[in-house]
Amino acid sequence: MSMQWIVLIVIVVLIVWIVAMYNKLVRFRNQVKNAWSQIDVQLKRRHDLIPNLVETAKGYMTHERETFEAITQARAQAMQAKTVGETAQAESQLQGALSKFNLVVENYPELKANTNFLSLQEELTSTENKVGFSRQYYNDQVLHYNNTIESVPTNIVAGLFRFERSDFFELESPAERAVPKVSFS
Amino acid sequence: MxxxxxxxxxxxxxxxxxxxxxxxxxxxxxxxxxxxxxxxxxxxxxxxxxxxxxxxxxxxxxxxxxxxxxxxxxxxxxxxxxxxxxxxxxxxxxxxxxxxxxxxxxxxxxxxxxxxxxxxxxxxxxxxxxxxxxxxxxxxxxxxxxxxxxxxxxxxxxxxxxxxxxxxxxxxxxxxxxxxxxxxxxxxxxxxxxxxxxxxxxxxxxxxxxxxxxxxxxxxxxxxxxxxxxxxxxxxxxxxxxxxxxxxxxxxxxxxxxxxxxxxxxxxxxxxxxxxxxxxxxxxxxxxxxxxxxxxxxxxxxxxxxxxxxxxxxxxxxxxxxxxxxxxxxxxxxxxVREQHRESDDGTGRSQWRQAQDLLHQVDRYAVIACVCGMKLKLPPGYEESKVGCPKCGHVHVLPPEMMAGLAAAQMAQRKGKKR
Known part of the structure; x- marks a missing residue:
């Protein structure tokens, strides 16, 4: 076998390898995008639920104007956020306001007996969970993707085609990251 | 994953x-x-x-x-x-x-x-x-x-x-x-x-x-x-x-x-x-x-x-x-690991049990009447009387016509489901 043949085979193998790596990276990147859209859906859902919740609760909780204002304001800010970092910041504010609200609710037994409010609260609890779980899934995907971009040998292909690292979705202030722990018993 | x-x-x-x-x-x-x-x-x-x-x-x-x-x-x-x-x-x-x-x-x-x-x-x-x-x-x-x-x-x-x-x-x-x-x-x-x-x-x-x-x-x-x-x-x-x-x-x-x-x-x-x-x-x-x-x-x-x-x-x-x-x-x-969920057991689990039963009744399209004494009367599909007495306080409820129609329709649907 002549030299040319060997060179040719090496080149073909190399091209096949690059194509395979490229496709893998694209797949991972799409998984990250897909995971982000799931977070987006849940955040929107939370924004939609809040006015209803506030409306229902207002009738009962006449002395909690500050709490409501904090929620409304945080919601407005969260809806304007654009980048991953901004969104994370604003959403952690909103989450803080909501968990404060949940604590205050405990003081209003009539409100807790209202079935409409209860179903809204279950929706909100679940939406909070869904935000959390979609964030968790998104971060897992980002980690996986970033690891692939940075490790040998895929980093060569990633550099060649400009695959960029994705940002993690993290709650900003450590104070809000720690969910308030209260026991009612 | x-x-x-x-x-x-x-x-x-x-x-x-x-x-x-x-x-x-x-x-x-x-x-x-x-x-x-x-x-x-x-x-x-x-x-x-x-x-x-x-x-x-x-x-x-x-x-x-x-x-x-x-x-x-x-x-x-x-x-x-x-x-x-x-x-x-x-x-x-x-x-x-x-x-x-x-x-x-x-x-x-x-x-x-x-x-x-x-x-x-x-x-x-x-x-x-x-x-x-x-x-x-x-x-x-x-x-x-x-x-x-x-x-x-x-x-x-x-x-x-x-x-x-x-x-x-x-x-x-x-x-x-x-x-x-x-x-x-x-x-x-x-x-x-x-x-x-x-x-x-x-x-x-x-x-x-x-x-x-x-x-x-x-x-x-x-x-x-x-x-x-x-x-x-x-x-x-x-x-x-x-x-x-x-x-x-x-x-x-x-x-x-x-x-x-x-x-x-x-x-x-x-x-x-x-x-x-x-x-x-x-x-x-x-x-x-x-x-x-x-x-x-x-x-x-x-x-x-x-x-x-x-x-x-x-x-x-x-x-x-x-x-x-x-x-x-x-x-x-x-x-x-994350934190435990906020609303956890009340210890008895009785309310969860009742919820599960209510769900079942809902799926079966039971009609529910809340009595003045706090009792909930649950009527199965196919209930044909127009009145029902509360077993606890004896108060007699008259069924509204739309409730009766609903119960009849539910029974029809169930019969159909069984035939199929």
């Missing part, structure tokens, strides 16, 4: 290949015993074995899910009927990255259990008993659903159905053969001297052992996948304690009641084995590992929720064995 699915699929293909070759070898062995000198007849028996297998396979592919759900007497619920259950399923779909939310079914049974079916994730369904909903708090129910969603996501539902069908075919063929040996048994003389006799013995041993071996393989696989689904559930929820305490609550309470409705094919899909009587140890022939063992592994994950942490805890208790494929172990990263 995707490595896990892929590694699982590779393994499934291997196991299916082994089971299929056992099936073919069994067919050939029988053919050899019937007619040692005629290759034509031998291949005929191989074809019969494949035929039996194909028929069973096609039936389970065509409408397996619906048959299984119907045999367990499961009824579908919508989001408006059971918002919390439905939300929990949605949460776990998001956590696992499952793109379609499976259908949710409920089974009226006091025995707490749950299962998942579905050859494809797009066609999957999860079912829970009212007993399960009545006993578990939100965190625990979430963990159980996570386990079931993991079965769907790992394609266990597909694989265990296929493997179950193949093992079933092997058992049936082996059974038929042994019976015909006992009752017919005339034609298999002749053969050629010592060598022929030796081959004959091997064939008989093969026909007897094949079903047993296939079964052992199938059950071992099923147990492994239970551990794997537990590991995934811990990872999805980031809360291993939820599943541990759910398993603990369930394990003492599973009665044979669900077992009547549960078929053998369905057994590996349940959260705890519905066929096992209380307190039996997991042996070679059980679909599930011992529940205490699963709880012990979950509890020794020491503040971590990743697949690797589960693996470590598992190895600490079982020695060198492992549950995870190597490619997954490499990709797994540290994941911390």
């Amino acid at each position: 995707f490595e896990l699915i892929r590694a699982n699929q590779r393994k499934s293909i291997w196991l299916m290949a082994i089971l299929a070759s056992v099936l073919l070898a069994l067919g050939y062995a029988i053919g050899f015993l019937v007619a040692p000198d005629e290759p034509g007849i031998q291949s005929f028996f191989v074809i019969i074995a494949v035929g039996v297998w194909l028929v069973m396979l096609l039936t389970s592919l065509a409408g397996g899910e619906r048959i299984l759900l119907a045999s367990a007497q499961a009824r579908e619920v919508q989001k408006k009927d059971a918002p919390q259950l439905y939300n929990i399923v949605e949460e776990m779909c998001i956590a696992s990255g499952l793109s379609t939310v499976p259908k949710v079914y409920i089974i009226d049974s006091p025995s707490p259990n749950a299962f998942a079916v579905g050859l494809k994730p797009q066609r999957a369904a999860v079912a829970v008993t009212t007993g399960l909903m009545g006993k578990l708090n939100r965190d625990e129910l979430q963990a159980v659903m996570a386990h079931e969603i993991a079965h769907i996501q790992n394609r266990d539902t597909l694989f265990m159905t296929l493997a179950g069908v193949t093992v079933g075919a092997i058992i049936i063929i082996g059974d038929i053969f042994l019976r015909s040996m006992i009752y017919g048994g005339g034609r298999r003389r002749g053969g050629g001297g010592n060598q022929g006799a030796a081959l004959m013995v091997i064939a008989v041993v093969m026909a007897i052992l094949a079903p047993i071996l296939a079964n052992i393989l199938y059950f071992a696989c099923s147990r492994r996948r239970e551990y794997l689904a537990d590991a995934c559930a811990a990872q999805y929820t980031r809360y291993p304690e939820g599943l541990a305490s759910a398993l603990e609550k369930i394990s003492g309470q599973v009665t044979r009641q669900t077992a009547q409705a549960a078929s053998r094919t369905l057994a590996p899909m349940y959260i705890v084995n519905p066929m096992a009587a209380r307190g039996r140890r997991a042996g070679l022939f059980s679909t599930h590992p011992a529940t205490e063992d699963r709880v012990r592994v979950l509890r020794s994950m020491s503040g971590q929720a990743s697949l690797a942490a589960y693996e470590k805890a598992y190895q600490a208790l079982h020695g060198k064995q492992s549950v995870l494929p190597p490619s997954v172990r490499a990709a797994s990263v540290d994941q911390a």
